[in-house]
Amino acid sequence: MNRKLLVCALSLFATNAFALQPQRGYRGFLEWSNHVGDREYFGLEKKSTFFTGGSTSHGFQFNENLFVGGGLSIEKQTDDYSNNWIIPIFAEVRTDQKFGIFTPFADLRLGFSATDGGGLFVSPSIGYRFNWGRKMGINVGIGLTVKGSRSELYESNWEGDTYYFKYIGDTDHYNAMFNFRIGIDF
Secondary structure, three states: OHHHHHHHHHHHHHHOOOOOOOOOEEEEEEEEEEEEEEEEEOOOEEEEEEEEEEEEEEEEEOOOOEEEEEEEEEEEEOOOOOOOEEOEEEEEEEEEOOEOOEOEEEEEEEEEEOOOOOEEEEEEEEEEEEEOOOOOEEEEEEEEEEEEEEEEEEEEEEEOOEEEEEEEEEEEEEEEEEEEEEEEEO
8 A cells, every 4th residue: 555655656757847837827726625513602612623625726827936816615514413614705815836846825815704794714735746747736735723703702691590691802713723735726
């Protein structure tokens, strides 16, 4: 099994020997996204969560190293008992580098999460770009995502024979999750 993985990895690097850097002009990305992290439920306990879905971003490649654009991601939590989503709208800055045949990249997505009451969305990642034809590439990346959410806070009390909830205000939460993305650029 390890030998097969090594052969696959070496063949991907070999096909990348003549990797072309992205050229000036329009550039788009389609990616399969995954997030793994802990999520707090009702302020009582934290459980591991797994989100999966897709993302797309489109923009302008200014030179062979700098891309600026915007995009949208839609991911659903895969637990049977949950109906949680991550739907951020973001701006993206990406740099593609080339060191001989080694073609790493780094990107930063910064935006607003449209679920869980809204909140900040920040997702830096690093990865590797494999050349796939003249104007396309396969991208594999890992990173960290911080997603903000807002929820209402209540206080509960007994008053005589009555048990009541009193609204206190809103509170912001931030969840940090590891991410893994694989996709194509065109």
